[in-house]
Amino acid sequence: TLNGEWAPFTRCPVDHPAMLAADGFDRTPQCVVSTSASGTIKLGDTTVVTGKTSLQMGVVQNADGTSSVVAPASGALVAEPATVPGGLLGLMCPSDIFVITGICESLENSSLNKITATMESVGTPYAFDQTAGVLTDLPIVALPVRIHLENPLLGSKCYIGTAANPIVLRPENRDYPAFGMTFFQGDGTPDAAGEMSRIDLTGATQ
Template sequence: MRPVSTRVRVSALGAFTALSTVMAMGTATAQTQLNGVWGSFTRCPVDHPTMLAADGMTDTALCVSSHSASGVIKLGNTTVPTGASDLQIGVVTHPDGGSTLVSPAGGALVADSATLPGGLLGLMCPSNVPVVSGVCKSITNATLNKVTATIESVNSPSDFQLLAGTTTGEPIVTLPVRIHLQNPLLGDKCYIGSAAKPIVLKPQNVTQPEASTEAFDANGTSNPDGVMGRINLTGANQGDSTFTVPGASGCGAGLLDWAVNLKTGLPAASGKNSVALNGASTYVATINDPSTVAPDQGKALAQYWHSAVK
């Protein structure tokens, strides 16, 4: 297999560490299926102007994709499981070691919903406050009790540290999120965190991933002499326990915010919250030798991505 160039290898080693959590669908490529080795990069924002402008001489465009089957996030007194998650971003590396992050339209993170243990009874009940006790008494079946929680992206990731992925205990990226709680009695607009006051995660590697590389053709077909390179990093656990959590909003049209906050222990200061992501599989893809397509490396990457669409 043709080795990945040194410059690309350095960029990718940092890129692989992006968090593998959770978020809202909504991109034009959300349902895209790609051939072969390209298969993990279905939402890479290759057509974004920032990605297209990468010249391959000073700036290099990469696709980063990270997946985790499960995880858990602790918010104050409440532990919320996370469903399967998919993080995809575009990264443009710069000569000074910095980088620009590009989110797919609709958000960097997509996640399955998870059922909150104990449901609404566990979230708010029992209570001797008439309004809340009335809600508690109205929970007469599993449907009314069930609460689903989904971690969603808000705003854009930032502060990407390219070399943090080569070690443990160093923040990799700043990722603003919110938790969407859904239940017939809470309504559809109940959130912990918001765009104005997000939960700001700064994940780091807790364990080192296992690393391997492979090369492939522009259309995704595996080929040891292919023009594309992919770094595979599997089995890493990631986490953060430094973030603060704001109070809930919009629950029961806002009338039940305080009840959720009281039982959950929100707002919660740093040190009372944590997130853990299990067995992340992260992939980084870019053109093996950017100089061969300079000054149009970003455009070539987009062309290759589109050639792999099924």
């Protein structure tokens, strides 16, 4: 169980072969965590208020300036489900498709109208740029995702985006985050001369 300064890093894939092979000289292993309490995403003309999201991944920084991303087995992005305003009526109606029009007419004021949307990772993030994390208006990472729509009438396999053709999110800072840095010994003891470090970038809107 991780505590203190290490508590946020619960899903970092530290046991992945690529992370274990990083020697700290030619290849430096890092754990990256990004959390947000809430946000919004636009589906068609509908704006959905999202809940808490947690992005976690490993990054191997190479001496030549390149890097590679390692995703945890559970997926890099974990998000709370969000309720779609207006439900199916708001997302699909009106429609000029006869069958959908019939469904729409039967849904008004029905419990079958409720629909939730959950964002899911469908691949390993890529194009990670650590410098962009401290600046504004630069893509920090590419996140391939799909949105799982859940409703009794839609079945269990209704998605926007697929593993083969995902939605790719490119988060950027809209304002500058507050910067902080702490150093540690290899066993996690705080030490200004330690070989391990934690960088904190907080407060920014992406």
